[in-house]
Amino acid sequence: MTSDDQQRVRAVGRGPKVRAAVHAATLAELVDKGYAALTVDNVAQRAGVHKTTVYRRWEDRESLVVDALTEHVAADIPVPDTGAIDTDLRELAAALVRWLTSPAGQAVLAAMFSDAARLPEIAEARTRVLDDRLRRAEPVISRAVERGDLPAETDPHELLKALAAPIYFRLLVHAEPVDDATAEHAAELALAAAHAGVLRRR
Amino acid sequence: MTSDDQQRVRAVGRGPKVRAAVHAATLAELVDKGYAALTVDNVAQRAGVHKTTVYRRWEDRESLVVDALTEHVAADIPVPDTGAIDTDLRELAAALVRWLTSPAGQAVLAAMFSDAARLPEIAEARTRVLDDRLRRAEPVISRAVERGDLPAETDPHELLKALAAPIYFRLLVHAEPVDDATAEHAAELALAAAHAGVLRRR
Numbered sequence: 001m002t003s004d005d006q007q008r009v010r011a012v013g014r015g016p017k018v019r020a021a022v023h024a025a026t027l028a029e030l031v032d033k034g035y036a037a038l039t040v041d042n043v044a045q046r047a048g049v050h051k052t053t054v055y056r057r058w059e060d061r062e063s064l065v066v067d068a069l070t071e072h073v074a075a076d077i078p079v080p081d082t083g084a085i086d087t088d089l090r091e092l093a094a095a096l097v098r099w100l101t102s103p104a105g106q107a108v109l110a111a112m113f114s115d116a117a118r119l120p121e122i123a124e125a126r127t128r129v130l131d132d133r134l135r136r137a138e139p140v141i142s143r144a145v146e147r148g149d150l151p152a153e154t155d156p157h158e159l160l161k162a163l164a165a166p167i168y169f170r171l172l173v174h175a176e177p178v179d180d181a182t183a184e185h186a187a188e189l190a191l192a193a194a195h196a197g198v199l200r201r202r
Numbered sequence: 203m204t205s206d207d208q209q210r211v212r213a214v215g216r217g218p219k220v221r222a223a224v225h226a227a228t229l230a231e232l233v234d235k236g237y238a239a240l241t242v243d244n245v246a247q248r249a250g251v252h253k254t255t256v257y258r259r260w261e262d263r264e265s266l267v268v269d270a271l272t273e274h275v276a277a278d279i280p281v282p283d284t285g286a287i288d289t290d291l292r293e294l295a296a297a298l299v300r301w302l303t304s305p306a307g308q309a310v311l312a313a314m315f316s317d318a319a320r321l322p323e324i325a326e327a328r329t330r331v332l333d334d335r336l337r338r339a340e341p342v343i344s345r346a347v348e349r350g351d352l353p354a355e356t357d358p359h360e361l362l363k364a365l366a367a368p369i370y371f372r373l374l375v376h377a378e379p380v381d382d383a384t385a386e387h388a389a390e391l392a393l394a395a396a397h398a399g400v401l402r403r404r
Contacts, residue, residue, distance in 0.1 A: 036316075162368065169371060172315070172374060174363075189400055193390075196398065
């Protein structure tokens, strides 16, 4: 192995690590200081790399944030199948609460509800992730309708939105902490609305 | 009247106008460009005043935004009394939608859900306004409980939050437009939950 080869191996081996460290530092800076105050210098310092290393891979603050978020935004929220709609909805809501209060979820929120949300790539990532989550949770509702546990005309997306709305509202608008009680309350609310027939397909 | 007096009169007369113009320009810049990109220079240019005029009254971008918002954040959302809880809730929800889609409401949202929300004064103003709105709308629910139109144990604040949540969720999380149909849907949802007894005092 020539010295050139060795250098290449080191660079390739270091590549993914630097990338991961810079991503993690970007998300942490977003949570701590917000998008408006985020600088490439601070990210580099937090990641323990020289700022020219950051600038070599990412053109500016915008591309750094877009890259870190699009890679970490997709939350693997588990989709339950307990056999009963009330426990399924409670599980779904509790999983959303767990994600929203995790470091990854907090970084995503800090970016999505900051001026970074004005970047088209961030807005697109948000839509993609929300659509993906709705699509993956849809079977929970379809199964309940098939079992006769929910009115036949129940719209899965309307029900899932009714489930998520009180959780996001509490967190984003009232800036109050969310927990298991929040999840349980959201599940009760969405279920009552579904049974009353106000979440039908329109 | 001496020339000194005349100067003073002019300055006093111009004061409120400059203040109003700078406030309006600040809110407009918040909507158009967001907090992260807002500069005193751009605000001054939009208001048609020299930037030193702005710096003489406001120390920096932060105090400018805090001042403009705390003065304009209090929305005069009308509180209905139609004699029936379903129409009262529809009216309340429609009034919230009208405010959220008005220029003032959009400026407030643009600031509240940007990095400006990290400023303690903005966070405090948000809490104050939300508490004030809940307090003012409370009689709508109390009257319905007294008439026997809602379960006796209904919590007014829980019901009002259930009413607002789907509207904010659609606007902030899904970034979709809100309209009369959104308001009607929110009212149906909150009413169904209240009748099912899931919005009781805890």
